Amino acid sequence: MLGLGTDSGGARGVPSWVPHGARLYLAHTEQGSSIRALARQSGCHASTVLRRIRQFETRRDDPMVDEALRRLGCHVAPRESAGPLTQETAMIPHRDAPQGDVADVTEAQLVAEAGRILRRMTEPGAVLAVAAQMEKAVVVRADGAAEPTRTAVVDRSVAEAMALKGWIGCDAPGRLARYHITKAGRAALGALLADAENRASGFADAQAPFSARDEAQAPRRPRYSANESPLLALSRRRDRDGARFIPDDLVRAGERLREDFELSQMGPRVSQDWSRFLTAPSPGGQGGHARGSEAARRRVEGALHDLGPGLGDIALRCCCHLEGLEKAEKRMGWSARSGKIVLRIALQRLKRHYDGLGEAGGMIG
Incomplete structure (x- = not known):
């Protein structure tokens, strides 16, 4: 429902949650794969692949999307590595890659942190602020008070993953960038809340876990407005x-x-x-x-x-x-x-x- 699964085609050696369009973009820019070759791998028309690649090229104006793509590019498996990609070799970088970056974010971590951060960002006046060279991003809420209220802190790598997924968008790029929750982010949050309630009610035992805790054994928690x-x-x-x-x-x-x-x-x-x-x-x-x-x-x-x-x-x-x-x-x-x-x-x-x-x-x- 959240589009976290692996899509066919595109760059290899990146986490499974990376969007298909980003995989195509990395395969084209980092591995040098042609548009037609990517279209054959993905089972779609070359014009569709080209459009998706151009979308991510345009999104590089967003500082966290640009940083996420740059760091993921360090982990893309080289084109010369033929044969199936095993679990042991999937995340071996082909050049010096920074440690503790967006490529280290797991799917479970992204889902758990997204539920917490996106819920905060739906509150009135809330934005996610991140400064250049800082390892953390902060959700602050300006509700008319003299000083904005800090409501949550998240690792920059997780924030970059959320930006790459299109769940948050940049309002004002710069040394201190401010992000808001997007329509896709609200849809993702709604799916997370619905999945959590279903698991708490015992209706989703066969589905993938929403977070690290055992929701099936927890008492049912009431639904509430995600806005506040x-x-x-x-x-x-x-x-x-x-x-x-x-x-x-x-x-x-x-x-x-x-x-x-x-x-x-x-x-x-x-x-x-x-x-x-x-x-x-x-x-x-x-x-x-x-x-x-x-x-x-x-x-x-x-x-x-x-x-x-x-x-x-x-x-x-x-x-x-x-x-x-x-x-x-x-x-x-x-x-x-x-x-x-x-x-x-x-x-x-x-x-x-x-x-x-x-x-x-x-x-x-």
Whole structure:
């Protein structure tokens, strides 16, 4: 559905998620394959191959697409290597290739990270910013506040892969390039969300996995609007004096918890019951020597334990599971319109928790 599979024809020695048009372009420019030869391999007309190659030549005005094609060109198997391409020789570069680049991105990594980043980029005012020579790209949201809010961080190599897939497009090229989600990116995100819900419902056991965790054993999570989280919608409400009901510092605290929660889901295939950390002692502190998803899981445990029952419940539902306030109130047996008050108190307590961590309490990255 997402077009991640391998197409026939085109350059060999590049990852399976690379679009067919990019494979044709690399085969023509890096291997010197003729248009007619590529057309015979692909089973289509030469004019179709030419059109696809020209499309990617034009897209090289995009800095991350240009960089991705340049780096992938270092991994293209030389034309002289005849015979079938084995798994052992598929990714052997024919000249000095940079390490840790877009060619090292796996299909599973791309799908998992795309679900996280594209969802953030659908929020109002969100863009992905990447600077020249930087190893990370950052999703920031400008929602009228004095300072833009950083909502996610992703490896540059993954961002380049998303640009090559056409899921994000460049608004303003330059030393600090800004990207927006494209129509193809929204379609890909919709497919990812639908696949995740199907797997959680048990209807997609035979399909390819959506992420690294075992969705089939996880409890079903409700569908929500990909455009924004319940916290963002609530933050736009104002009191009688015109002040925001949830100020920016509390929004950042909720986003910090959500980011750790999302990172914790990228670990081993285990089913996690977060509610038990609302009352049980926090076993892991703030991560210790743990790394990656394990460290993120321990940070979530510490935050939920600090909030305790009630406050931790509403924070977990609204910030992490993106559950609406009305549904959360109904499930927890609270009176109508009481959830927003409890949520604001929970965010105030959560902000105090992160303030107590010092520099470690900021956003990831």
